Amino acid sequence: MKIIRNLFLFLALLFVTAHEAWAQQTDGTSRLKARITDVGVVASDIMLWTAENQDTHAMDTTVTSESYILWQSNGDLDEQAEQHRIDTEAIRSQHRDKLAASGRRRVKPIEQEGCLHNMFATFEYYVFTFEYPSVDADGQEVMLSGIAACPTKDADEVRDVVIGTHATITANHQSPSAQTKGFKKDDWGVLMSFAAGKKMKLGWRANLTFGVFLPFWPFWMGLGIAAEVKSGEEAFNNNLVILADYEGYGKTSDRAHPYLYQELTARQVVDATRAGIELYKTDPGLSDIRHPIRSDFRSISCGYSQGGSVALATHRYIEQNGLVDELHFVGSLCGDGPYDPMATLMYYMKNDLAGKKMSMPVVLPLIIKGMLDSNPYMKGHQATDYFQTEFLESGIMDWLTEKKMTTGDIENAWKQTGGIFDQDGRVMMRDVMKPECYAYFKHLYDEYQSSFTDKAGIPLPTTRGVLEDLHLAIASNDLTQGWTPQHTILLYHSDADPVVPYENAKSAENRLDGWTVLLTSSENLDHVPAGIDFFQGEKSNIIENFGIRVYVAKKQLCELPWKNQKKGSITSWE
DSSP states (O other): OHHHHHHHHHHHHHHHHHHHHHHBOTTSOBGGGOEEEEEEEEEEEEEEEEEEOTTTOOEEEEEEEEEEEEEEOTTOGGGHHHHHTSOHHHHHHHHHHHHHTTTOOOBOOOOOTTOBTTEEEEEEEEEEEEEEEEEOTTSOEEEEEEEEEEOOTTOSOBOOEEEEEOOOOOSGGGSGGGGTTTOOOOHHHHHHGGGOOGGGOOSEEEEEOOOEEETTEEEOOOEEEEEEEOTTOOOSOSOEEEEEOOTTSGGGTTSOOOTTOHHHHHHHHHHHHHHHHHHHHHOGGGTTTOOOBOTTOOEEEEEETHHHHHHHHHHHHHHHTTOHHHHTEEEEEEESOOSOHHHHHHHHHHHHHTTOOBSSTTHHHHHHHHHHHHOGGGTTOOGGGTBOHHHHTTTHHHHHHHTOSOHHHHHHHHHHHOTTSOTTSOBOGGGTBOHHHHHHHHHHHHHHTTTTTSSSOSOOOSSOSHHHHHHHHHHTTOTTSSOOOSSEEEEEEETTOSSSOTHHHHHHHHHSTTOEEEEEEOSOOOHHHHHHHHHHOOOHHHHHTTTOOOOSSHHHHHOSOSSOOOTTOOOOOO
């Protein structure tokens, strides 16, 4: 008996030691500090509405979607079981009655399978917010926040893990984890809908979304319906979707956001992913809603705009830090991201020399403020080293620090300012940057205008100074140089994007050793419409030329190869 007891104690000690070793990060932070802060259930009704076209007098059918909270723990996880007993169908009925009384036309009845109370489809998923430890730019431990979505009780298992990366925000109330009390229509909302369970099974092949904010103005995406009907085709569902707020938002809104500090943000996103998976597997607060994660699950990073670059940075971080096997990582899907910030500046310079104003002037101070707040090359420098006084007097740096105004709010404020700003809130690059700063980057453009997206790119400065340090800081966040991917990268980019120019995608394609598959939209799409196309995937003529389909259904995320091969050898997971 003594031998058996000692053996048992030895095995128990071995288990505890192994668990502690797993939980300990390489920098000394511990994932055991991660905790769930709230749990809830989101529902969304997809509806067909009919209304008379005022021009043709024909009855047009439109699709709308409304999301709402079925229940929410409000942080009291001990009341989880009681919350489950809420009459959720009554809440649904009240919601539909409210919609019916909102002044819209009556819902057009349809006969398709899956129709519920004249609704085209209804889907639900659980969400939980959480806090987790990571590191800041100084390598110090910091507790960050995030949100995750997972399937509801009608699922059998969690199929895969989606590492979601959100687009640019400038107001803290846009943070993903702040959305549980209303679920506003942001790009993270589309990503989180991938967690929805079997109720997303539709008779139509559909690109199912419920709203997007990309990344500067709100717009509605709704439900895109493909031309043909296929019985029983499922959307990409039953996944665990994890989104970090990024440092500077959510729990850390009092801190600076290290905008486009790619390696740091990627590290924080990966820490959120690892903590989120472990919390989902083990936290008692999720015991009533947990499903097993299948043993051969796969993970993918996915995002648009800033989220597109963070998704690629996350891809790089996972590969370079030996996390591929742990996360079962298979690749990334990136839309219109600033992968090469210097290429973005060169594009802005080209437009300025052609007499064109910046389409979204907030991007430039966002980039440089992010570098000033966090990049080692920029220590000791300040905004007045790079920006014109009149531009700074608009209040932009205070607005970005306070995080109360969205980019749309900032644009509207500039519309009222006058001076260097026109009636649309736009401005010339030369009126934003100090003359010596403008001259520095103009010289680089004059020298390398025909080759800045080539494999070699623009040489780094060999001396240090105010302007050289900015150059070095920008170049240090170039995701197209200094690594060789080992998994497929799907890039989508509009060749007419004036905010995050197409040159970013060309740099990535030219430099990442054949691992990129570039899907080019030639539909003259601006940044926000290109975001709709990225998520909704309606432009099949763009996609079919490459032999793969990019949909916000199974086809969009599932046609990365399980056995990774280079460009031209894309095969299905299934």
